[in-house]
Amino acid sequence: MSKKITLKEVQKTAELARINLSKKEEQKLTEELSGILDFFDDIQEAQFDDVEKFDHYQLSNNQLRVDEVLKKQEGLVEGIKGNFPKSKDDYLKVKTVINK
Amino acid sequence: MIKELHQKLVSKEITSEELTKQYLKRIKERNSELNSFLSVDEKGALAKARKVDKKIADKKEIGLLEGIPYAVKDNFCIKDGITTAGSKILEKYKAPYDNFVVGQLKKAGAVLLGKTNLDEFAMGTSTENSAFGVVKNPIDTDRVAGGSSGGSAVAVADDQAVWSLGSDTGGSIRCPASFCGIVGIKPTYGRVSRSGLIAMASSYDQIGPFTKSVEDAAIVLDAICQKDPRDNTTVAHNTNFLNNLKPEIEGKKIGVLREFLGDDVDEKVKKIIEEKIKWAKKNGAEVVDIEVPGIKHSLAVYYLMVSSEVSSNMARFDGVKYGTTSESKNILDTYLNSREKGLGAEVKRRIILGTYALSAGYKDAYYKKAQQVRDLIKQNFRKVFEEVDLILTPTMTGPAFKIGEKNSNPLDLYLVDIFTVPVNVAMLPAISIKAGFVEEGSKKLPIGMQLVGPWWQEQSILNTALAFEKN
Numbered sequence: 001m002s003k004k005i006t007l008k009e010v011q012k013t014a015e016l017a018r019i020n021l022s023k024k025e026e027q028k029l030t031e032e033l034s035g036i037l038d039f040f041d042d043i044q045e046a047q048f049d050d051v052e053k054f055d056h057y058q059l060s061n062n063q064l065r066v067d068e069v070l071k072k073q074e075g076l077v078e079g080i081k082g083n084f085p086k087s088k089d090d091y092l093k094v095k096t097v098i099n100k
Numbered sequence: 101m102i103k104e105l106h107q108k109l110v111s112k113e114i115t116s117e118e119l120t121k122q123y124l125k126r127i128k129e130r131n132s133e134l135n136s137f138l139s140v141d142e143k144g145a146l147a148k149a150r151k152v153d154k155k156i157a158d159k160k161e162i163g164l165l166e167g168i169p170y171a172v173k174d175n176f177c178i179k180d181g182i183t184t185a186g187s188k189i190l191e192k193y194k195a196p197y198d199n200f201v202v203g204q205l206k207k208a209g210a211v212l213l214g215k216t217n218l219d220e221f222a223m224g225t226s227t228e229n230s231a232f233g234v235v236k237n238p239i240d241t242d243r244v245a246g247g248s249s250g251g252s253a254v255a256v257a258d259d260q261a262v263w264s265l266g267s268d269t270g271g272s273i274r275c276p277a278s279f280c281g282i283v284g285i286k287p288t289y290g291r292v293s294r295s296g297l298i299a300m301a302s303s304y305d306q307i308g309p310f311t312k313s314v315e316d317a318a319i320v321l322d323a324i325c326q327k328d329p330r331d332n333t334t335v336a337h338n339t340n341f342l343n344n345l346k347p348e349i350e351g352k353k354i355g356v357l358r359e360f361l362g363d364d365v366d367e368k369v370k371k372i373i374e375e376k377i378k379w380a381k382k383n384g385a386e387v388v389d390i391e392v393p394g395i396k397h398s399l400a401v402y403y404l405m406v407s408s409e410v411s412s413n414m415a416r417f418d419g420v421k422y423g424t425t426s427e428s429k430n431i432l433d434t435y436l437n438s439r440e441k442g443l444g445a446e447v448k449r450r451i452i453l454g455t456y457a458l459s460a461g462y463k464d465a466y467y468k469k470a471q472q473v474r475d476l477i478k479q480n481f482r483k484v485f486e487e488v489d490l491i492l493t494p495t496m497t498g499p500a501f502k503i504g505e506k507n508s509n510p511l512d513l514y515l516v517d518i519f520t521v522p523v524n525v526a527m528l529p530a531i532s533i534k535a536g537f538v539e540e541g542s543k544k545l546p547i548g549m550q551l552v553g554p555w556w557q558e559q560s561i562l563n564t565a566l567a568f569e570k571n
Contacts, residue, residue: 010452017411017455018418018432019448020440032268035511040457040466042400043473051475054482056527056555062334079179079196083422090344094420096430 003036102262102316109156109167111471114330116156116167123169127213132296134236136254138174138246139182140214147170148211149396155209159321164319166209166340171261173252174215175222176202177296180297185298186220186230189442195399199296200328201265201307208393213261216251220444221414222267222300224248224511225275226506227365234503237279240327240543243500246276253280256310263311267297268523269304269382271495273518278495278548279395280466281534282567283311285321286520289527290335290557291471295326301409304524314533318342321522321558337556342561343443347567351386354564358389359396360518366498372547373494379571380492389490390484394476397521401477403514404457404470411454414447449510474525481526485554490564493519495532495548520552529558531565 010030014021021029086093108114112369124142131137152167158267171571175185177195205212219229227235227250230387237243237251238258245254252290253276264272268286279283285308290427292307299305309320318341327336356377361370377387404567419425419438426437443451457466483493506513523530535549553561 007457008504009456013452017451018415018435019451020436021448024490025445026449029141029449029452032449032510033456035509036403036453036514037456038118039511040400040404040516043397043404043469044465046394046397046469046473046476048394048472048476051472052479053475054479056288056478057335059335063335065329065332068516075179075196076196079194080421083196084199085419085422085425092421094431095434098373099430 005030066068101312102246102319105168105262106162106164109152110154110162110228110450116211117146118153119167120149120169121262123213123259126258130238130258130260133241134238134258134264135233136170136216136235136251136258137214138184138186138217138251141181141212145211145213149207152209152211156275156325161421163208165205166363167211168262169211169213169447170205170214171216171252171255172202172265172267173218173249173264174269175218175298176215177298178212178215181215183215183298184232185222186218187417187443187447188231189419189438191424192252193423195296197296200330201324202296212532215251215419216264217257217320218251219248220447221298222248222272223410223446223450224339225271225516227251227276229444229504229505231444236503238501239281239545240500240540242502243502243545246279246500248272250276251312253277253282253284256280256312257282263309263310263316265324267300267307268524268526269300269306269406271517273308273310274495274520274530275517275551276547277532278546279500281546281548282535283314283317283531285309285317285324285531286523286529287321287558287560288529290333291325291529293326293332293334295328295349296429301406302413303409304406306524306565306571313516314531314562314569315342315345316343317531318562337399339558341559345566346390346563347357347570348560349380349567352380352385352490352564353488354380354385354387355390355484355491356387357392357395357491358494359391359492364497364515364518365494366538368538369494369498369547371551373492376535376549376568377492382497383567388488390488392477392484393480395474395522396478397473398477398525399514401470401473401517402517402525404466405474407454408451408458408467409454410450410460414443414451417442425448426484446510475514477522478526480526489553489560491552493550493552494535495519495550499538499545499547525554528555529553529561531561533565533569535568
């Protein structure tokens with residue numbers, strides 16, 4: 001399924017990935033990604049029928065945790081709040097989410 | 101080295117404070133040139149060291165790592181300090197909790213000196229992608245240290261720390277260990293908890309140590325291999341690598357991946373590996389050529405899956421809840437601008453690549469197919485390990501390359517991971533130890549060899565590595 005990625009696809013993907021790209025970056029990525037995608041085509045040639053899944057853990061039972069509230073880590077909430085770029089009272093302040 | 105230093109501490113030949121000061125001094129002298137450390141916690145380290153000294157003075161018993169100075173890669177979250185992950189977007193980020201492993205080491209009394217430089221979010225093979233500058237190889241400062249845990253490798257190789265921790269997603273511990281001439285281990289996927297390690301590709305990431313010797317690696321592994329309820333990939337295996345450490349070569353069946361020793365591999369590297377094979381045979385090992393069907397697809401599987409997982413893991417860095425934020429008129433522009441300004445070229449490349457590979461219409465042809473090929477490779481490694489105990493390869497295709505040498509095409513850099521990547525694809529454990537040197541001008545550049553073992557067989561790897569080391 002060898003295919004070249006187009007400039008338009010790069011722009012659309014960057015938008016989905018929530019990254020602004022400069023015109024120069026868009027151009028450069030279009031070239032680079034086409035090369036890398038060509039390289040990915042390598043896996044299309046892999047020969048196999050049904051692959052048996054091998055689980056290297058080989059545990060006899062599932063890893064479950066007890067259904068209980070974990071002890072609150074000291075200073076965790078303050079630490080998280082301390083990283084807020086902007087806050088008001090105890091809340092994280094963000095820019096407008098829905099435009100009028 | 102750790103054992104000897106421990107002995108010196110216990111016999112009061114040296115105090116932990118003196119030892120710590122010695123390492124802090126070395127960092128000060130060397131860091132401006134090598135750029136291995138991003139932050140140094142002098143106060144915290146000395147306070148910890150004094151605590152250990154007090155314990156020794158009070159005739160209390162101390163553990164092997166207690167009072168010994170070490171360093172961690174800056175993608176390990178540490179409470180209160182800054183955790184940058186080598187990225188501008190986390191330039192001022194203060195983690196609200198400790199990484200699990202670092203937490204355990206704190207309890208064990210190890211002295212943390214500081215945090216080391218890395219490729220941004222651990223994406224790279226040379227530590228040229230750090231937002232805070234390139235890490236230089238102490239053996240030849242025109243060359244890279246390897247990556248992505250370049251700073252951690254340099255810290256140990258250049259005596260700026262007794263040992264250090266890194267993370268390995270596709271070779272990020274073994275590559276710099278090879279380039280800097282020290283020991284590096286990537287344990288089995290599931291051995292070491294990643295909670296509090298900033299995730300890159302969650303089905304590949306694994307934490308491991310850099311040390312000067314195989315024995316030191318066993319000591320550190322014993323301290324860090326534990327079950328952690330916050331990382332459910334970890335298992336409760338009791339390990340005692342140090343007590344069971346003994347040189348093993350006679351009777352070992354070692355596989356050699358002939359098909360991989362082609363034109364891409366430096367002739368001098370091949371010669372060093374052949375010498376090692378000869379030595380192993382002479383000392384009673386049985387060496388056989390092996391093939392792992394499907395292994396040639398490892399790099400494509402790896403970069404495809406890793407980019408996909410990266411695109412998902414990196415979504416959290418959006419400038420809203422933490423990290424560098426870009427003032428914008430609405431929340432969408434906050435995302436777009438914060439990520440534009442905060443993330444570097446390689447990170448953006450992988451996010452976009454992964455987003456594309458996971459998008460509707462391509463998901464089955466890329467990610468799902470890659471997962472199937474991964475299963476195939478894993479299955480074929482299992483068959484090989486029914487025949488041999490270990491696999492021996494060079495760690496890298498050549499010695500450390502020059503800074504900037506492989507910057508023009510990202511694919512060139514991806515291809516140097518040919519020996520390390522299949523190990524992560526199959527979730528296997530592997531070690532890199534120094535196998536020899538190649539001479540470039542007046543410089544003797546180290547070459548690493550890699551020993552890969554079956555899942556959970558770190559002991560076998562360590563024991564055979566010890567035999568090679570003693571040679």
